[in-house]
Amino acid sequence: MKVKRLFSLTIIISILSLVIAGCSTSSSNNSKENETITLKLATYVPVTSQVYKYVTEPWMKRVTELTDGKVQFDTYPGEQLGKAHDMLKLTRDGVTDIGVFPANYFPDNMPLTNALAGLPNLSMTSHQGTVAYNELLQENEDLLEMDYLKNGIRPIMGHVSPTYEIWTTDKEVRVPKDLKGLKTRTVGGIANEVYEYMEAVPVTVSHTETYEALEKGVIDGAGYSSVAVEASGTADLLKYATFPHIGTAIHGLVINEKVWNGLPEDVQKAMQKAGQELVQPSGEKYDQDTENFNGEFSKAGGVIVDLTDAEKGQWEKVTKEFTEKWLKEQGSKDFPYEEVLNQYKESLEKYK
Numbered sequence: 001m002k003v004k005r006l007f008s009l010t011i012i013i014s015i016l017s018l019v020i021a022g023c024s025t026s027s028s029n030n031s032k033e034n035e036t037i038t039l040k041l042a043t044y045v046p047v048t049s050q051v052y053k054y055v056t057e058p059w060m061k062r063v064t065e066l067t068d069g070k071v072q073f074d075t076y077p078g079e080q081l082g083k084a085h086d087m088l089k090l091t092r093d094g095v096t097d098i099g100v101f102p103a104n105y106f107p108d109n110m111p112l113t114n115a116l117a118g119l120p121n122l123s124m125t126s127h128q129g130t131v132a133y134n135e136l137l138q139e140n141e142d143l144l145e146m147d148y149l150k151n152g153i154r155p156i157m158g159h160v161s162p163t164y165e166i167w168t169t170d171k172e173v174r175v176p177k178d179l180k181g182l183k184t185r186t187v188g189g190i191a192n193e194v195y196e197y198m199e200a201v202p203v204t205v206s207h208t209e210t211y212e213a214l215e216k217g218v219i220d221g222a223g224y225s226s227v228a229v230e231a232s233g234t235a236d237l238l239k240y241a242t243f244p245h246i247g248t249a250i251h252g253l254v255i256n257e258k259v260w261n262g263l264p265e266d267v268q269k270a271m272q273k274a275g276q277e278l279v280q281p282s283g284e285k286y287d288q289d290t291e292n293f294n295g296e297f298s299k300a301g302g303v304i305v306d307l308t309d310a311e312k313g314q315w316e317k318v319t320k321e322f323t324e325k326w327l328k329e330q331g332s333k334d335f336p337y338e339e340v341l342n343q344y345k346e347s348l349e350k351y352k
Helices: 002-034 050-066 084-092 111-118 126-139 141-147 190-197 207-215 226-232 257-261 265-299 309-329 337-350
Strands: 037-043 071-076 098-102 153-160 165-168 183-186 201-204 221-224 240-242 250-256
Touching: 037 050, 037 084, 050 071, 050 098, 050 153, 050 250, 050 265, 084 098, 084 153, 084 250, 111 141, 111 190, 111 250, 111 337, 126 141, 126 153, 126 265, 126 337, 141 337, 153 257, 153 265, 183 190, 183 207, 190 201, 190 309, 207 221, 207 226, 221 226, 226 265, 250 257, 309 337
Parallel strands: 037 071, 037 098, 183 201, 183 221
Antiparallel strands: 098 250, 153 250, 165 221, 165 240
16 A cells, blocks of 8 residues: 555655656747847947948847837947958857948959949939849848858848049049049049059048048049048048949848848748848938938039039940950859849849
8 A cells, every 4th residue: 555655655656756857848948949048249430420320320220129129139330249351250250140341342252242332334313223122132042042141141221322422622533534543542442443543543541541532632533423422521621523334232231141040930020121121221321411412512612523424324334345345354253243234134123
């Protein structure tokens, strides 16, 4: 009898232990599902820049809203975690969970996006380029794999800046031959090749060093978007602006792939939704700022050169020649430049 009672008691204790353990596990899982996820986000731009105001900040805010406060961010703007040219590596290596940086700085890592950013006469506005590029990101597997996943990062969204134009201190530029010998600030990469093709002298100068370089005569002008002229404070040194659309900057809002894979599905969906919601308005706001600045530049005595149809034709001819030459030279490389470029052009045409 005693043995039976002892056996029964043992079974009861075992069952109670399993129930308690199950409750404990369930409670632990619920706690984990509801705990706050804090992610580090770093970018090279300050909080006053359009990239931060129109992309980075509203995206973070929207993700937090969509997850009911579950996702929070520790932000490191203005190169607090590292220089702009290190931002891809910092994101890939997990120093930051999320990074915001331009593909222009990483031609070897992001060859396809770098080509779309550097080649002339593609997007005309920030809105057009941003919508078209994000459409391309979703439809072209080569772009996703080669420029992002291969680098250990995943794109949430891409943002195309307003086009880079020619801003000069003293010389009015109307046609490509006017660039001969002109020392012009560029972001490097393909932009250097474009200016060299037109016999200008490209000088790679950082955004923060451009004012001093113009003031001291190290450069005669800058390949800049209107909003970049405003942000750099160089408007008072520049007199002329000519708009042949020589490239742009394409920024990626990207997340470390391992971090992405470790996030709950609802958080992933919230991040993607927040990114897609910003594709259209971010470009529109950039374009409005561009229009406003150009008006202020003219009112302050600056000259936005009004090109004739014949002069526009010269720019179109030389930029087309350059693109054809560049694509031919890349033929031996194992990247689908022409295929991606043509698909991007098709998307751009839809949103012209």
